[in-house]
Each structure stands twice: as structure tokens, then as C-alpha cells.
Amino acid sequence: MKNYDTVKREIINSTRWLVEHGFLGQLSSGGNISARVPGEKAVAITPSGKPYLTLKENDVCIIDFDRNPIEARSAPSIEAAIHIGVYQNRSDVNAVIHTHQTFASILSIINKPIPALLEEITVEIGHVVDIIPYAFSGSPELVSNVIGQLGNACHCYLIQNHGALCLGADMQRAMKNAELLENVAKIYYHALATGEEITKLTQSAIDYFADMRKLRFI
Ligand SMILES: [Zn+2]
Numbered sequence: 001m002k003n004y005d006t007v008k009r010e011i012i013n014s015t016r017w018l019v020e021h022g023f024l025g026q027l028s029s030g031g032n033i034s035a036r037v038p039g040e041k042a043v044a045i046t047p048s049g050k051p052y053l054t055l056k057e058n059d060v061c062i063i064d065f066d067r068n069p070i071e072a073r074s075a076p077s078i079e080a081a082i083h084i085g086v087y088q089n090r091s092d093v094n095a096v097i098h099t100h101q102t103f104a105s106i107l108s109i110i111n112k113p114i115p116a117l118l119e120e121i122t123v124e125i126g127h128v129v130d131i132i133p134y135a136f137s138g139s140p141e142l143v144s145n146v147i148g149q150l151g152n153a154c155h156c157y158l159i160q161n162h163g164a165l166c167l168g169a170d171m172q173r174a175m176k177n178a179e180l181l182e183n184v185a186k187i188y189y190h191a192l193a194t195g196e197e198i199t200k201l202t203q204s205a206i207d208y209f210a211d212m213r214k215l216r217f218i
Pocket residue numbers: 030031098099100137162163
């Protein structure tokens with residue numbers, strides 16, 4: 001029987017970091033995290049409805065792409081189909097983090113994509129943080145809404161009236177993208193609040209950083 005300890009440990013360690021830094025609740029379990037299991041059509045994902053602060057490695061679920069349990073003591077996150085949909089449609093992604101982080105969630109309820117504003121964000125996340133249209137959590141409609149937006153090759157999205165979806169080539173990159181997204185969402189929110197005109201990167205700058213990004217990630 002295959003040993004999934006390494007990928008389970010990675011989920012627990014990143015969950016702890018995300019809880020400690022305010023991306024996930026300490027007592028609530030909003031949001032979910034997964035990693036692609038190397039060499040298999042399977043994912044390691046956080047369980048449904050368990051507080052993240054006390055999560056143990058044995059609580060992490062290993063499921064296949066049809067959501068059948070391979071090694072799972074609990075039910076997987078109700079958003080497992082979203083994570084699987086990402087892995088099936090984006091070969092550049094090996095880790096997925098869904099959070100209810102504050103400033104990204106603010107922009108998700110005013111339904112405002114984040115354009116290319118800052119160099120680092122445009123290189124790491126992409127030319128836009130687009131909106132995934134609202135549907136009920138756990139619904140097939142939300143899965144198809146997510147899949148419908150993945151073609152822009154970006155690494156972060158806002159789920160309308162819900163939260164954020166952050167992707168990465170590995171877990172470290174997905175966590176870094178969650179942090180970068182929160183920073184830019186906070187900056188954009190405060191800039192919008194001034195009522196002044198927002199300056200965006202020029203198209204030639206966007207193209208330049210898109211080329212740089214392709215060499216690094218896509
Ligand atoms: Zn959620």
C-alpha cells in the first residue's frame with residue numbers, strides 16, 4: 001500500500017501556516033486545501049467540517065479524481081470537485097488553496113476583478129484576478145463556473161460572494177499567491193476608497209511580465 005505521509009504532512013503544515021496568518025479560521029473550517037498526489041490521479045485534501053487548528057495528518061483525505069476514497073477516515077471537503085477540476089484542467093497546478101481571506105472577499109462581494117496593478121503580482125499571479133460567478137458551495141454549477149475561468153492561466157481568482165481560489169505549481173507557491181492576493185486586494189480596496197483614478201500597468205508592461213511568467217510557470 002502506498003505511503004501518503006509526505007503529502008498529508010504538507011497539507012497539515014500549510015494549513016497551520018494559513019490559520020496562524022489569518023487565511024483560515026481557527027475554530028471554523030471555512031476554506032479548504034489540497035495537493036496533487038505525484039504520479040497518481042488523486043489528491044490529498046482537508047476534511048469537511050473539522051476545525052483546522054486541531055487537524056491531524058490522519059484527518060487528511062486521499063481521494064481519486066472520481067472522489068472515491070483511497071485513504072480517508074472522514075468525508076473530504078465539499079469543494080473537492082473544484083480542486084479536482086483544477087488539476088484536470090491545469091497541468092501547471094499542483095496545489096490549490098481556497099480561503100475566505102478578508103480583503104479578497106471584500107472585492108468578491110463588490111464583484112470587482114483586480115486588474116494588473118503591480119509588477120510582482122502580474123509576474124506571480126497573472127494579468128488579472130478574475131471573478132468566478134457565484135453558485136452554491138459544493139454545487140456542480142460552481143465547479144463548472146471555476147473550470148470556465150481557468151483558461152486565463154492566472155493563479156488566483158475571486159469567487160463571487162464567497163472568497164478566493166489560489167493555485168500554485170507547488171504548495172509554497174500557492175501559499176505565496178494567497179498572501180500576494182491578500183496584499184493586492186487590500187491595496188486595491190484602499191485605493192478605490194480614495195475615489196481617485198486608479199492607474200494600471202500599461203499593456204506593454206503586462207505583455208512583458210506575461211512573457212516572463214510563461215518562462216517561469218506555464
Ligand atoms: Zn468557501
